Amino acid sequence: MEDTIAAISTALGVGAISIVRVSGVDAIEIVNKIFDQDLLSAETHTIHYGHIIDNNEIIDEVLVSIMKAPRTFTYEDVVEINTHGGIATTNKVLELLLLNGARLAEPGEFTKRAFLNGRIDLVEAEGIMNLIEAKSDISRKLALKQVNGVVSNNIRELREKIMKLIANIAVNIDYPEYEDILEVTTKDVEKEITYIESKLNEILKQSNETSLVLEGLKTVILGRPNVGKSSILNMLLNEEKAIVTDIAGTTRDVVEGTLNLNGVYLKLLDTAGVHEASDKVEEIGINKSLGLIKDAELILLVLDNSSKLTAEDKRLLELTKDKNRIIIINKVDLNKELDLNEENTIYLSAINKTGLEELKKKIVEMFNLDSINTDMNMFVNADDIAKIKRCLNIIDKIKKNINSIEIDMIDIDLREINDILGSIIGESYDEEILDTVFKNFCLGK
């Protein structure tokens, strides 16, 4: 990490001002080469007004912040250039930096440096990565919370509990003759690991919820032709005109749009009518739809109020029965012919634009989107989820064997859990257990 890196760090929103960030030993010197004021003698944590110049040509009017190591995000010298000139000018500034000795930062490299330099722990690093990628406001708030180490604190608390248990077992092992030190019983272990289990499950659950916020909810609108899928899609999207993106393709391809619901993105994917294939092209469309059903996190299945269930309707109901599904009965303005009694059913008329609020309410309810708004402080990435699941497996195993195996064997499992949790927050345990032993127990010759 001897080179100096630079990148445009404006991922959080396209505004009038962009920030170009430079980090590394030569950061100040490189920026100084393209700035019309002297920065070499600047004090740390100062802001300087001036111009970015290229061969005497003024590129932009900027503010430059000088932050010298170690009180910076990366623990290295950091310079931030606030530009005004929009994307093209900002790119030009970056280009100049690269020409003068900086290297283009890889995605997340600032964060990586902050981690490697010991500035932040792993979970915090991941939080910042999410921040960079977060799109909606809530996502950003969430990412900021995580930077504060909420998950870290939660896991740290669990590790403290495990460590206390391990320390007590250690004392029982190393000082077997001290009768007035409480012997850890299987009951004690059971109580603690049950608590840890519930906490880890909670982290998983909340993380799952927050990943909805960060990554959006893959929503598929299904239905046989002519039930009104497209008009429902349009009705939903018309509510949120701002963020519609069409993906080019034939009419049989999937149309995608996004809808912001309580800060959570619904990624709406329309499908070609799913029905028995009658030609080659449709077959491709159908296979694609079946694949979509598998990946979808929410299925909106549209049925026609004015006709009886067809074989195809039944097939779709069967295909989606294990998914998060809302059945939309469209065309309530027409006479009722449909006879269906299923959970999570709402009625609407796409033509009259009625029933939309009810649909939104249903989605909010189904994914607890209300509670997400108020309490979103957990997010762990896939790797960490796997680790937490490993811990849960070990806990499960302990519970199964708790009456047929010695405490000191269970202790081996507890140590493994402690290690895995430690690896999530990038802490090793080392002397921690011994310190706990000596802090909490009275022993000696």
Next chain:
Amino acid sequence: MDYEVIVVGGGHAGCEAALSCARKGHKTLLVTANINNIGDMPCNPSIGGSAKGIVVREIDALGGEMGINADRSQIQIKVLNDAKGPAIRALRAQADKVDYPANMLKTLKSTKNLTIKEAMVENLIVDDNKVGGVILENEERITSKAVILTTGTYLKASIMVGSTRKSEGPHGERRSNHLSDNLKKLGFKIIRLKTGTPQRIAKESIDFSKAKVELGSPKNIYFSFDHHVPYNIDEQIPCHLIYTNEKTHEIIRANLNKASMYGGLDDIEGVGPRYCPSIEDKIVRFSDKERHQLFLEPESKYNNSIYLQGFSTSMPNEIQEKMVHSLVGLENAKILKYAYAIEYDAIYPTQLNKSLETKLIENLYTAGQINGTSGYEEAAGQGLIAGINASLKLEGKEPLILKRNEAYIGVLIDDLINKGVKDPYRLLTSRAEYRLLLRSDNADLRLREYGHEVGLIDDERYQNFLDKKEKIKALENKLKETRITPINGVNEYLESIGSTKLRDGISLYDLLKRSEISIEHIKHFIEINEADEIVEQVVINNKYEGYIKKEEKEAEKMLKLESKGIPDNIDYNKVKNIASEARQKLNEVRPTTIGQASRISGVNPADIAVLSVYLKKEYNND
């Protein structure tokens, strides 16, 4: 050259060091200030204990003396944690404080190639950073190729009771006044440590009727794997358990400022052991505890001295009288010897290589309390390794380095040289990551091969060991090859012992894996005549297979990091972005592998990540 090896000090480290060198055929001199103190036990009258007991077994497996000598000298022996899993069982013996040193001296005197000399060593002969012998206080020079320092607590020792301080070692022995200063002149970083020992009480003045009796094991057990010294179980001497009470605590609180450590003396530099606090420390730190456990341990069958374990203090004598007399059963106790604290110089152990040779001076080794440890067993283990490695170097061979997954001795030395010490280091089960691999029962299986390789285990003992291994394998195969099927009353038998019925055939080995099935149940199907120690190995490997595999896998991971070498000439100042504390520690320890680097305190995972990247970049090292 007068000798090949000179060992300075006759404590537990010195004895093992001298014996291993002499037994390996090297002309060895043991210099000690007082021959009568050879193999002395100045503190507790016991050998072994959790983790430490396993070290004694390891010493025996490698061909050391402590196990055999403890067996010869014990007046009570038991298995600790007997009811718990096999990983944490350990032996502890009450060793006779008269017999133990006497037996050890006898062994030393009858060992070929070994000379004992009574003298005080005050300096080293060093030429071009290579040791060449020792200089006595009378300026006499004795030359040798290697020197092993095992000076215990005698470097600038001072004994403290209340507000008095005397410049002497345990038992009022003379201390070495200049050796540690001379080591400092050679460039060594010297630290000051402190420890203490409790009162000795006259047996006849104690009313034992109110104390709980603590007996030895009802079965004959031994530290040594193959050198069993017979003893009579009925002649074992009991220990007793008593408690402090509120009155004791009051006396201590009222007189706290008179204790040397609490203001009685204002010039104490030594850092005392965390795990061995004085009674006043315990009462201050754990003020809500109503009582503390104390053990009455007999010191010898030849005298009336009882060791009051748990009551170590630096209070003045008159307060100690009051404290002791407040204890139930000790109202009229006669104190034979007052408790005291002792301060001494030690070498900061990160200055050692894994072989226990110092980094500064070639062929100079150190072992025992001089390296910042505490305990007879820790000392003996290091003494043995230092002796073996000094000899191997003379023979032009590679040193014996025990890994953390091979021996507690390996854990001990690895901790010392990588982490250094703040207070006297005591080995604990919790210091070992792979304790299920480092059991008391399998120390020979782990280490005897090494013992034979270095030449301390003769062919006959080695053959016995190979036979044992063979028998374990044979019994295991027998159980794996013998299958039972659900006929002839097999299921009825299984149900009668609370197990589940068979549906298909199963090997006895797999049947034994069921948690409710013991080896006794297996004997229902097959005759098992093998000795207990053979059966035990098969059962442990069977019952704990999953956990053993788990630890083996963890150990493999560690060994992989251990195989990532760090070049000798690495300049840590060129490794940017590591924390300055880590840089300083890395420069101090100069680890030889990434694995070792990761265990240095103050070096955190991020530093290791940076270092790995640097090595990869600079040395193309994977």
